[in-house]
Amino acid sequence: MPEIKVTPLGAGQDVGRSCILVSIAGKNVMLDCGMHMGYNDDRRFPDFSYITQNGRLTDFLDCVIISHFHLDHCGALPYFSEMVGYDGPIYMTHPTKAICPILLEDYRKITVDKKGETNFFTSQMIKDCMKKVVAVHLHQTVQVDDELEIKAYYAGHVLGAAMFQIKVGSESAVYTGDYNMTPDRHLGAAWIDKCRPNLLITESTYATTIRDSKRCRERDFLKKVHETVERGGKVLIPVFALGRAQELCILLETFWERMNLKAPIYFSTGLTEKANHYYKLFITWTNQKIRKTFVQRNMFEFKHIKAFDRAFADNPGPMVVFATPGMLHAGQSLQIFRKWAGNEKNMVIMPGYCVQGTVGHKILSGQRKLEMEGRQILEVKMQVEYMSFSAHADAKGIMQLVRQAEPDNVLLVHGEAKKMEFLKQKIEQEFHVNCYMPANGETVTLLTHPNIPVGISLGLLKREMALGLLPDAKKPKLMHGTLIMKDNNFRLVSSEQALKELGLAEHQLRFTCRVHIHDTRKEQETVLRVYSHLKSVLKAHSVQHLPDGSVMVESILIQATAHSEDPGTKVLLVSWTYQDEELGSYLTSLLKKGLPQAPS
């Protein structure tokens, strides 16, 4: 029986290091190739030795698919392709292909230049890795090879984020990557058609959360920022350079404009301008409203938001700073945080999910004394706020996607085990499908029951369709044909055609039964009695009285002869071919019962 196998190497009951192996109809696909923000050792990358101990990865994988540019989905890619070694195709959307190398380079710089690690991938490796990338359009069917095809759907999570359908013959799986089911200020909502995959692999970051209305969250956010700035405090918003940053920039920009505020807003990285430029050039990936108005007013040209300089952090007075990275695990956001943490007038707003082990995660879980490098203790007096602006689907959104795609099975990744458990139950209850949540390294095997496609000769199909115009539930009509299997070519043809094609002659098997009935009248009259009897019984059949004195029921011939010895007995000869076996057999038994007395 054909099967689909799934093994997460990362993101199994966890967030971070997304990397999921899928085997479907003999094809092996790796979904995402991410790094884990919570680790600095070997655990930060997926364990690729699981795929093969000594063979080449290229021989084992048919393709790699990257869902979007976040590092927990693509951060291990240069390591995987250049250091472990993979030369096969890597698929991602155009915006992802454009932005991914920049984030990888940023990540490399922080790791190698700042932390001084060696044995990490180099800039050249990032370039070489990107050469293996094939960019895909939304909804384009990409033929990876003769059998394996993939197709991208809009996911809405960040610019260029996509869900991917993987299909071999009639078997298919969908991997959502990260997605968002509600449109926001700059992106549209994820969408997929009713593609009925055998398996839906979905993220489940917010498996148990039902978020309040976005408007309330935004109002809350603006209120907090505004209050802090009013009392002269500084607001730090750790973000990743691309994604939520643009969403919040648009939000603050419009608020500043409307309220005529003067406090400066800074964006902390050299990436800003570049990042916004990507949004301008890939505007077709943003939401309807921005796309419609971009000629008149480009939403990514900000008036109030300026580039940040390191020295500004010590400036007196209020300010708002967007700084990278988003989980306070390194870089500029962490530096600014250390500077501002001691002042209770200041505020840090965490707008997204933080992975375990990061400073962001620690302060969100209430820790106020942090051990920094060199045993230094940092006391956090500034206000810490968490506001979920991550563009992930919440529980309602995930259920909605399952409803849209109508999968046979669901598999949860990219979430915490406890929360997954809850969602799993909900999905199983509501949709009556199996739901799985494997841990890293654990394999889920699903049996599939694909139909087998064959070619049917049009003549046969049309004949059957013409007969089947009036479907009868009680007596389903059977069609009969011959399947010719030659090499890998399967054709269903009528039996006559099969015989003809193979150069075989038909062998006709005919039966003639003698039925004796008592009747003293002449043969012609006996025949007439037989005719009227059959006519009255077999209403749905063609019963004919032929000029030569015989009776035809469909293609069964009945003749009457005199008995050679007994003149009071007539012999009915009933003759039919094997194809009419049922009816022929029925007729003989019917006639054997005798004829009804003629009304006289």
Place this chain on the structure above:
Amino acid sequence: MKLYCLSGHPTLPCNVLKFKSTTIMLDCGLDMTSTLNFLPLPLVQSPRLSNLPGWTLKDGNTFLDKELKECSGHVFVDSVPEFCLPETELIDLSTVDVILISNYHCMMALPYITEHTGFTGTVYATEPTVQIGRLLMEELVNFIERVPKAQSASLWKNKEVQRLLPAPLKDAVEVSTWRRCYTMQEVNSALSKIQLVGYSQKIELFGAVQVTPLSSGYALGSSNWIIQSHYEKVSYVSGSSLLTTHPQPMDQASLKNSDVLILTGLTQIPTANPDGMVGEFCSNLALTVRNGGNVLVPCYPSGVIYDLLECLYQYIDSAGLSNIPFYFISPVANSSLEFAQIFAEWLCHNKQTKVYLPEPPFPHAELIQTNKLKHYPSIHGDFSNDFKQPCVVFTGHPSLRFGDVVHFMELWGKSSLNTVIFTEPDFSYLDALAPYQPLAMKCIYCPIDTRLNFIQVSKLLKEVQPLHVVCPEQYTQPPPAQSHRMDLMIDCQPPAMSYRRAEVLALPFKRRYEKIEIMPELADSLVPLEIKPGISLATVSAVLHTKDNKHVLQAPPRPSQPPASKKRKRVSDDIPDCKLLKPLLSGSIPVDQFVQTLEKHGFSDVKVEDTAKGHIVLLQEAETLIQIEEDSTHIICDNDEMLRVRLRDLVLKFLQKF
């Protein structure tokens, strides 16, 4: 399979394909050459145009002088310009299921079709096609609506009257079906029926047919289409280019193995080399400007203009033109320049790479930034303040019948210092110029048509090898003006089938197979038998389910236990269904072995007689006779069903079932 040909214009096609149970319109081109018969619509009152003499018949009859005006020996209709629509009577257009658009030039008749024929289907096109198509329509509507014309001439259209007119009016076809331009409301409604598609996206139509757009290399988002079922494939090639300009290159490989290839939209100027024309364009432009003259380039607001601006970007400084202002005047100029920059995914590799940096893919962004190129919605407003001469003006419409170009023709036509350079190939430049004669201005003809020429076509056809080629009749003979050029026509084997306006072609292929799916339970129950080496057979008896044009075979239901009801059984319940056919039989029966088998099964008095064609086996006691011949067996017996069935089954053992 049939093809209904609704347009006679080879580059502005409109065909309807009937394939399986679907009706598919291929493109929706609008023939605008009809407007050449009309007087230009001036933006500013033009004394010259309004004082043209009315035209009178030879006998002095003046009843047409309000409608027809004469200019330098040509007669023009003084009326709102009208367009020649695709044929609407050949087929009931409300039965069209879908319309496939190949590029933005081939959708200009869309509002006429979707809004006025009862059309209820879906239109498929790529995003750049829709966005730029919208700009072209917007410009057209704007050009015509902003100069309202009181007069709508109709007298001249009368068949009796038209006969009396001079050429080309006399020979204009289907004038009664010519229509005025649509409104913006109709445009919006038509465009709302479009569903966006991406290259290589497979779109299912009613489960019967799959259509797929492929990159055609001609314009932003331009596509060829594959229309296929599991066993048949039709390729629709329309407006394709193998030159490296800005769009993504043409996808040729996917056109392979077509049963029929419909070929339209080849170059309209097969003798001109686009690269050479661009060179000539630049040098003529520079020459005029250096001599203090102005250059007018009548053009569409999108397409070749992007390439021209790119050439000029590289050329301006070296030619010493840095101080010459370039103006692009169109109601959609700004949108067109902006839209060009956001379709990274639809561009050629080089331009895509620029976007990854990230930089705008087209250098006109820099021309705008450095103030070398300025764009205006019309000559009114800001333009009149900024206007400096000498200058270069890009503006529409290329027919010279409406749009801002009319104003510049009137303004600059009298001076021989100025030059008008024709780059768009859609209109004969001599006809376009006719209502402006006599002209002092220089006229240069540099038509740039990047679509396939005949050499490229013959290479393409060799490469993709379709079984049959279908094309407009114009492509099956040399152009009328160059009748000796046998190389300027399609040459393929078998010869291309040609069509003309209002013709219906029966496409030459027969469908033989259809896809059906066998459910796994049924597949498991099949018993394949190897008949010949490598060929196996299995007889299939199954229930056919057909839904949404998909066919599935299911295992026959197990005979259910007769319900233990007390209801009296009716006679008819026993009557077998005659449509339940038994399989066919094949093979022959070896008499000796058959007799042995009979004996083994307890028939002791078997006798065999030879006949001319075979044998007769007699079972004397049972009064039964079995005639065995090469291809038939006949069992003749008394009405003893038990016996008959026993014999039947013994015979069947020797035969194969089909």
